[in-house]
Amino acid sequence: MANILVVDDELGIRDLLSEILNDEGHNVELAQNAAQARTARAKARPDLVLLDIWMPDTDGVTLLKEWSSAGLLTMPVIMMSGHATIETAVEATKIGAQSFLEKPITLQKLLKAVEAGLQRESAPTPPAALVGQRKPLPGYLMPSVPVMTELTVEAAMTGGQTLPAPVEMGPQARQTFELDKPLRDARDEFEKSYFEFHLAKEGGSMTRVAEKTGLERTHLYRKLKQLGVDLSRGKRTPG
Numbered sequence: 001m002a003n004i005l006v007v008d009d010e011l012g013i014r015d016l017l018s019e020i021l022n023d024e025g026h027n028v029e030l031a032q033n034a035a036q037a038r039t040a041r042a043k044a045r046p047d048l049v050l051l052d053i054w055m056p057d058t059d060g061v062t063l064l065k066e067w068s069s070a071g072l073l074t075m076p077v078i079m080m081s082g083h084a085t086i087e088t089a090v091e092a093t094k095i096g097a098q099s100f101l102e103k104p105i106t107l108q109k110l111l112k113a114v115e116a117g118l119q120r121e122s123a124p125t126p127p128a129a130l131v132g133q134r135k136p137l138p139g140y141l142m143p144s145v146p147v148m149t150e151l152t153v154e155a156a157m158t159g160g161q162t163l164p165a166p167v168e169m170g171p172q173a174r175q176t177f178e179l180d181k182p183l184r185d186a187r188d189e190f191e192k193s194y195f196e197f198h199l200a201k202e203g204g205s206m207t208r209v210a211e212k213t214g215l216e217r218t219h220l221y222r223k224l225k226q227l228g229v230d231l232s233r234g235k236r237t238p239g
Contacts, residue, residue, distance in 0.1 A: 034058035076117035
């Protein structure tokens with residue numbers, strides 16, 4: 001588990017990334033601008049920062065330079081943007097950013113970048129004077145074609161719903177289906193059992209179930225609601 005700071009002026013992006021990273025077991029702190037990001041950085045050093053480039057008060061690249069020149073770039077930083085050019089991404093990497101993610105961010109790219117950042121977090125940090133001379137790291141992520149599990153702002157429309165509680169996985173969980181009924185009803189019963197099985201197998205993680213079943217998260221959420229899966233049963237209590 002890691003402490004991750006997400007800095008983005010879009011509420012939907014902040015909420016979505018927070019939901020995904022919490023699903024993965026991380027503690028997430030949110031900031032909507034550079035001022036809040038500075039406060040969060042001063043209060044407690046995060047293990048990793050996801051930093052948006054285009055923000056209203058101070059852009060992400062300027063904040064990155066500020067942290068670098070002040071010797072505060074002691075944690076991996078992953079830049080995010082839906083409009084940045086390759087030159088901007090390369091500039092940020094030279095300043096000290098570990099990688100760059102293009103919006104809409106795909107689930108695989110997000111988790112891969114976070115995992116790579118946390119693995120390198122314990123590596124020695126070069127002096128601030130040398131950070132600007134760094135070349136792009138081998139793990140530098142270039143924009144790619146979105147895939148089925150793409151995390152778009154639209155996905156945040158789920159509103160951070162709670163997840164279903166794990167169901168029994170023993171022999172008693174095996175289902176039998178009545179075949180003497182309309183095809184639609186029989187199919188709905190099967191699909192409900194199918195998704196409950198995968199939710200239990202993946203510990204209630206909507207992220208992993210989406211990957212496992214090949215559905216986009218918003219589609220998966222709507223499907224569960226349509227099938228009558230009780231999402232309130234998995235409500236988490238503060239730990």
